[in-house]
Amino acid sequence: MSGDHGELPVAARVRQLEDQVIAAGLTTDAELDEILAGRYRTGSPANGARLVARAWADAGFRDRLLADGNAAAAELGFGASGGGGYGYRLKAVQNTAQRHNVIVCTLCSCYPTSLLGPSPSWYKSFAYRSRTVREPRAVLAEFGLELPAETEILVWDSSAETRYLVVPARPADSAGLAEDALASLVTRDGMIGTAAF
Numbered sequence: 334m335s336g337d338h339g340e341l342p343v344a345a346r347v348r349q350l351e352d353q354v355i356a357a358g359l360t361t362d363a364e365l366d367e368i369l370a371g372r373y374r375t376g377s378p379a380n381g382a383r384l385v386a387r388a389w390a391d392a393g394f395r396d397r398l399l400a401d402g403n404a405a406a407a408e409l410g411f412g413a414s415g416g417g418g419y420g421y422r423l424k425a426v427q428n429t430a431q432r433h434n435v436i437v438c439t440l441c442s443c444y445p446t447s448l449l450g451p452s453p454s455w456y457k458s459f460a461y462r463s464r465t466v467r468e469p470r471a472v473l474a475e476f477g478l479e480l481p482a483e484t485e486i487l488v489w490d491s492s493a494e495t496r497y498l499v500v501p502a503r504p505a506d507s508a509g510l511a512e513d514a515l516a517s518l519v520t521r522d523g524m525i526g527t528a529a530f
């Protein structure tokens with residue numbers, strides 16, 4: 334298991350614990366790899382897109398998602414089984430005309446993998462991690478997302494304990510679309526906040 338935060342003492346402790354657990358015959362290296370691989374197999378932006386589409390279609394669900402991300406995700410079957418939840422607090426943040434949200438992990442690469450899939454390399458890059466906090470408007474413009482000057486940008490710094498999901502504003506031309514069609518509009522970058530949706 335690799336540490337979520339890149340601090341070397343933590344990584345070394347994790348490695349040591351892993352060795353002890355394996356040496357005690359409680360698990361095997363292959364079994365640990367399988368658990369991690371399973372995470373990556375099932376983690377997909379299609380999962381996050383289902384949450385966003387439901388939030389767009391159902392104001393009651395949207396309110397529950399914004400109030401308690403873990404509980405709302407569990408309503409759709411995410412995170413409630415096979416491992417006893419996420420192991421972190423999921424906080425959903427909603428974009429509006431007045432306010433745009435973007436997520437970053439300034440320390441390393443924390444990110445809700447089960448809902449967004451494996452994180453892109455730029456998310457882990459030093460440039461993104463350092464610049465998003467200092468000059469979010471410029472960074473978003475480089476992603477092709479030019480926000481009106483009056484739109485406030487909120488930057489959410491992830492941690493091992495709290496991870497964020499951006500709920501993009503529903504596209505104006507999506508009226509009348511069924512939930513599946515809505516979900517197909519939602520992208521990973523939209524849920525990071527580097528795209529409009």
Ligand code: FE
Nearest residue numbers: 438441442443
């Ligand atoms: Fe991190």
